[in-house]
Amino acid sequence: xxxxxxxxxxxxxxxxxxxxxxxxxxxxxxxxxxxxxxxxxxxxxxxxxxxxxxxxxxxxxxxxxxxxxxxxxxxxxxxxxxxxxxxxxxxxxxxxx
Numbered sequence: 001x002x003x004x005x006x007x008x009x010x011x012x013x014x015x016x017x018x019x020x021x022x023x024x025x026x027x028x029x030x031x032x033x034x035x036x037x038x039x040x041x042x043x044x045x046x047x048x049x050x051x052x053x054x055x056x057x058x059x060x061x062x063x064x065x066x067x068x069x070x071x072x073x074x075x076x077x078x079x080x081x082x083x084x085x086x087x088x089x090x091x092x093x094x095x096x097x
Contacts, residue, residue, distance in 0.1 A: 024091055032088035038077035046070045 049070070053063045 028088040028091035030088075031084040031091070035077045035081040035084045039074060039081070042070050042074040042077060046074070 046067070049063070049066050053059065
């Protein structure tokens with residue numbers, strides 16, 4: 001009896017498994033990163049705005065309004081920083097695997 005040879009089929013290269021982030025993980029990361037990023041952006045805008053205004057013109061009502069809006073944005077980021085960090089950590093720690 002002759003040995004039978006099986007045809008060798010070309011194999012596909014092994015693809016890495018795709019791991020998509022869940023909505024819960026995305027929300028947790030946004031809650032942790034968002035307030036910090038908002039605070040950094042607010043500080044940068046505040047510094048740039050006041051530097052530009054102080055070098056070219058005296059303080060106007062527009063500068064005052066911009067400073068008030070930036071103060072409100074900074075306050076919101078500071079008020080949401082700690083709760084966002086805590087809730088984000090809890091969401092990441094209790095994620096179903």
